[in-house]
Amino acid sequence: MIKVLIIDDEPMQRQGIVRLTPWSDFGAEVIGAAGSGMEGILLAREHRPDVLIVDIKMPGLSGLEVIARLREELEAEYIILSGYGEFEYAQQAISLGVCAYLLKPLDDEDLASAMRLAAEHIMERRLHLQAAKGAEINGTHLDLPEEEPVRGYLLHAVRHMEEHMAEPITVREVANELGLSVSYLHKLFARCGTSFSAYLTDCRLRRAGQMLREGDEKIYAVAAACGYQDTRYFSKIFQKHMGVKPTEYRHRKNL
Structure with a gap:
């Protein structure tokens, strides 16, 4: 709001x-x-x-x-x-x-x-709340620690999330992809001042906003491309974080 x-x-x-x-x-x-x-x-x-x-x-x-x-x-x-x-x-x-x-x-x-x-x-x-800080990975931003291999793990995790955004991603799936425990992956995101789920939501809504600004796909298609099969739920999440419904956001950018 x-x-x-x-x-x-x-x-x-x-x-x-x-x-x-x-x-x-x-x-x-x-x-x-x-x-x-x-x-x-x-x-x-x-x-x-x-x-x-x-x-x-x-x-x-x-x-x-x-x-x-x-x-x-x-x-x-x-x-x-x-x-x-x-x-x-x-x-x-x-x-x-x-x-x-x-x-x-x-x-x-x-x-x-x-x-x-x-x-x-x-x-x-x-x-673009995080656009001024952090690392950029396919348009997504995250404050990354300097030390390795922590930075490498997080980069790998974020790339996986970006590439499989339309799929039902889980923290266990990403942890397995990295060869880490779920609890350790949670700790890595916590070190960046966020959580796995919050960052995944941010990635998805950032992609949704870009699609709404630059294309004319139906709302259900935007939702599906960003990992939300339930269009009503997608609209609810989008409005909660952005202050307006996806249809209103698209209308405003066309004014």
């Missing part, structure tokens, strides 16, 4: 955004609504939102000051709300990397478009 925080000093606008926006359409929920920049910063630090909708001009801290303070602490998408007379702030907002710059009075469809764009960026980040 995508967590949204709203920061706006105008009560009617703030409450209208909370109540009238169809958050479930974006796989999102509002986790807080602040009436000032400082309150917004405190809520953001507490709840770690994925999207912040921020009024650009508020008493005390402005929306731009809020974003400047938080962008080094949060990996989030920012949607700015601005009055017609505040275009001079647009360039600074762009330099801060805001996702969208919306004019007041706020149009519902403009906000919906901004949320769809923000959701797409968030999905991409979640799919």
Whole structure:
């Protein structure tokens, strides 16, 4: 689920955004609504939102000051709300990397478009969560210990998982392939800060996301190619980890 925080000093606008926006359409929920920049910063630090909708001009801290303070602490998408007379702030907002710059009075469809764009960026980040660290094996990433033969065992295990992803892979099968005990293989993955099952799920969902982005296969075909024979279960797992259903994810990338 995508967590949204709203920061706006105008009560009617703030409450209208909370109540009238169809958050479930974006796989999102509002986790807080602040009436000032400082309150917004405190809520953001507490709840770690994925999207912040921020009024650009508020008493005390402005929306731009809020974003400047938080962008080094949060990996989030920012949607700015601005009055017609505040275009001079647009360039600074762009330099801060805001996702969208919306004019007041706020149009519902403009906000919906901004949320769809923000959701797409968030999905991409979640799919590539480990992309900045670890070893890359066929597009999959894992923090590997430096010593041998531990590194070699893990590389072999991951390659086997990638090559046989469509099959019902078990930890015992992979352990046998490596000539290891099941308990020792579990310990190797634990040393990387994950588990065998969690990493296998990550591999499968990463492949599923790639197929949904780059192809037009039916959802059941994507599920089967990633090792899920039950399409309903695949959709449930995908939504749990990605915040949206596979059909919604594909729809968003085509917008």
